Each structure stands twice: as C-alpha cells, then as structure tokens.
C-alpha cells in the first residue's frame with residue numbers, strides 16, 4: 378500500500394481547493410481523477426457555457442443596433458464555428474491544471490477511485506492508504522425514470538453538438554435550462570421548457586424570476602409550469618415529448634430533449650460502505666465542518682455535498698475549508714450567507730442573500746426597494762429591455778439582507794452588495810459612496 382497524508386477523489390474545483398492548505402502545510406497529497414483535470418466548471422460547465430452565452434449577448438446587442446442608429450444586416454450565427462471556438466477556449470485546461478498540481482507538489486493519479494477500507498482507496502491496480510480521504514467527485518444529472526429516458530441528452534451534449542437543432546425541449550425549468558435555452562432561442566431555435574413545480578428557478582427571488590420569464594416569453598421560449606413529462610417517443614427522426622398539464626395530456630415535438638431536472642452527488646461507484654461512509658441514497662451524512670458523521674477521517678466538498686449550492690466558487694470555498702480542517706483540526710464551518718449567484722441568461726439574473734419571501738418567513742422587519750429601471754438614463758443609454766432591482770434592507774439595523782438584479786450588469790454589480798453584506802456596510806453608507814459617472818454602479822444609490 379502506498380501511504381499519503383491526504384487522498385482527494387476528484388480533480389475539480391473542490392479537489393483543487395483542498396490542495397492549497399494541505400500542501401502549504403507540507404502534507405503528502407494524491408489527487409485521483411477519472412476524467413479531465415479541472416472537472417465540470419472549466420471543461421463541461423461554467424466556462425464553455427459562458428462562451429455560448431457571450432455569443433448570445435453579442436446577438437442581443439446586434440439586435441439592438443437600430444436603437445443606436447446603426448443599420449446592420451440580419452446576423453448569421455455559424456453554430457459549428459461557435460462550438461469550435463468554445464472548444465478552443467477550454468482546450469488546454471486539463472494540461473494547465475496538471476502543471477499547477479505538479480508545481481504544488483500534488484501526485485495526480487488517473488483512474489476511477491473507490492473505497493476498499495475506512496482509510497484506503499483502490500485506483501486501477503494501485504492501493505492507497507491515507508490519514509484523510511476527501512470525496513470531491515462532483516455531481517451528475519439526476520436520471521428521469523420515464524419511458525424513453527434513453528432518448529434524453531444532457532448539458533454535456535449541448536456543449537459538444539456542432540449541429541444547431543431546430544427545436545429543443547428542456548425538462549426542468551432550472552438554471553441550466555434557462556442559460557442554454559436563451560442561447561438557443563437567440564440562435565433561432567424553437568425552445569420549450571417543461572417544469573414540474575408551479576414556480577421556475579426555485580431559490581431565486583420570485584419577482585426576479587417573473588422578469589426573466591417575461592423576457593424569455595418575449596424571445597419566444599415556450600414555458601410550461603406544473604407540467605409532468607410522461608414519456609418520450611421517437612417517430613420519423615423526431616422526438617415527441619408527452620406531458621400532462623391542467624389534467625390534459627399534451628405533446629411537443631423536438632430534435633433534442635435535454636435533461637435539466639437537477640444534479641445529484643456523483644458517489645454511486647465509490648463503494649461508500651467499504652469506506653464506512655454512511656449515506657442515504659447518495660446523500661452523505663456530514664457535520665457542519667463537512668466531515669462524514671460515520672468516518673471522521675473522510676471529508677466531502679463541492680457538488681458531492683448534497684445540501685449546499687452546486688456552484689463552482691462554493692466548491693473551491695468548501696475545498697479550502699476541508700484543507701484547513703485537515704491541517705488545523707476540524708474547526709472551520711462554511712458560511713454561504715453572502716455568496717452571490719448569477720444565472721447567465723440574456724439578461725442576467727443575479728442575487729445574494731435572502732429572497733423577499735425568505736426574509737418574511739424569518740420574520741425580519743424589512744424595507745423592500747423594488748425598481749423598474751428601464752427609464753433610468755443608464756438603461757436607456759444601452760437600450761436595455763429589462764433593468765430591474767430589488768434591494769431588501771432590515772429596518773432596525775439598515776443592514777442589506779438581500780439584493781436581486783435582472784439585467785443592468787447585475788452579474789458584476791451584485792458583488793458590491795455582497796461586499797457590503799459580508800463586511801457589515803449599511804445600506805446608507807453604500808448609497809453614499811461616490812461612484813464614477815455614468816456607470817451602472819452609480820445607480821446603486823438610487824436603488825435603495
């Protein structure tokens with residue numbers, strides 16, 4: 378058996394996060410990766426997706442050219458070339474991560490890991506023993522138990538598909554469906570979203586979601602909520618999606634049907650039982666320091682944690698905490714309260730902190746500042762079709778407890794609110810800050 382202080386299962390954001398403190402403390406660290414170093418975010422998630430979103434953004438800007446008194450011909454998107462561009466942007470990611478791990482002194486092992494004991498792992502024909510083992514194996518799409526499920530594709534396929542389909546159905550009205558749906562819709566694809574719950578994008582502020590829904594429908598995206606997909610059939614080279622809504626069975630046809638019904642921890646093949654790691658249907662039981670409740674030598678971080686947001690910066694953050702808990706003792710707990718999140722539709726939806734519904738549920742005395750900013754000078758300058766904000770301030774303390782933006786450079790502005798929340802800067806102090814003008818940031822003072 379080869380001996381290490383730490384063995385990390387998975388070379389994504391979470392796994393890489395663990396290596397910082399552990400290697401700085403001089404521990405011997407091995408990282409086992411079954412696929413591409415770097416994991417989902419740079420290879421199959423955030424980055425390649427954003428390359429497509431950037432193209433959708435450019436198309437949106439071109440669509441508004443006449444508002445800037447510019448006459449342009451109808452734009453033509455070369456989808457195949459766009460997918461090639463996406464691939465070129467991310468091509469050397471695994472190599473770059475490999476070099477980084479090498480420089481950091483981490484032994485990278487290619488292969489699929491599984492437990493063979495409480496402190497032991499097998500990879501290919503190698504056996505590794507470690508004082509600490511970290512499960513950072515990420516997530517995978519949740520399988521849909523419906524007839525015809527084998528006809529479903531997933532986001533990986535969308536990001537790899539050089540053929541632009543004519544019509545696409547997304548099963549699930551969550552983050553991935555809206556991001557990829559907006560790209561497709563701007564590329565001229567007929568898009569339908571089928572969501573089982575009454576609301577889309579649970580977790581985002583309901584009024585922000587209503588803004589996005591309006592803009593999505595304006596783009597021609599068909600949206601069905603409270604709708605249950607019953608089956609998928611193939612007929613004459615097309616896919617027929619049957620779903621029930623309002624007690625009526627309906628059918629929508631498409632060339633691709635994408636499973637966007639959420640992602641679950643990728644732990645099925647780990648033989649958690651052999652590692653004495655207790656879980657319920659793949660949900661590993663952990664304490665508030667990300668440590669397995671049944672095996673204190675095992676930690677979990679990133680998407681493999683079943684009850685924290687599945688976001689790339691959170692994976693890195695949790696990996697960092699696990700690294701510090703291994704080197705300094707298990708005393709660090711994650712705090713997600715001021716972590717912003719953005720949904721990269723065009724326009725973007727960005728949020729941090731509590732939604733209005735959550736703040737009310739917690740019984741906070743709040744003042745809610747909601748603004749339709751389309752007539753503001755900044756929004757008119759850029760001919761924004763949606764420019765909306767909701768800032769939630771606790772009345773007694775003047776503390777910002779939540780901020781939600783749609784359009785208006787929300788994915789950048791949200792960090793001003795996150796900074797204020799994290800460092801206790803009151804709403805009044807933030808609005809008194811002198812900003813360069815004319816900028817979107819200068820609007821913050823008028824948002825609350």
Ligand SMILES: Cc1cc2nc3c(=O)[nH]c(=O)nc-3n(C[C@H](O)[C@H](O)[C@H](O)COP(=O)(O)OP(=O)(O)OC[C@H]3O[C@@H](n4cnc5c(N)ncnc54)[C@H](O)[C@@H]3O)c2cc1C
Nearest residue numbers: 387389390391411416417418422490515679680687688689
């Ligand atoms: C389409 C899409 C778009 C996204 N966009 C965004 C975004 O814009 N912003 C954002 O914040 N988040 C986004 N996310 C989420 C983000 O990608 C994840 O939260 C993040 O990558 C999780 O990191 P991780 O390290 O936990 O898991 P991963 O990055 O998935 O890494 C886990 C690694 O473990 C490996 N592995 C699995 N099993 C084993 C095994 N048995 N042995 C060895 N290795 C194994 C896998 O091959 C993988 O490389 C997106 C996700 C998707 C799918």
Ligand SMILES: NC(=O)c1ccc[n+]([C@@H]2O[C@H](COP(=O)([O-])OP(=O)(O)OC[C@H]3O[C@@H](n4cnc5c(N)ncnc54)[C@H](O)[C@@H]3O)[C@@H](O)[C@H]2O)c1
Nearest residue numbers: 549550551552553554571572573637638639640687719720
């Ligand atoms: N911009 C970003 O930060 C970003 C981008 C992409 C993905 N992600 C992460 O990836 C994760 C997975 O994304 P996702 O969009 O697959 O999941 P999601 O959790 O965002 O949305 C899944 C949706 O599918 C619905 N659903 C579940 N079962 C269904 C069924 N049988 N029929 C119809 N609808 C059903 C759910 O109610 C939910 O609304 C997210 O949690 C997100 O954190 C983040």
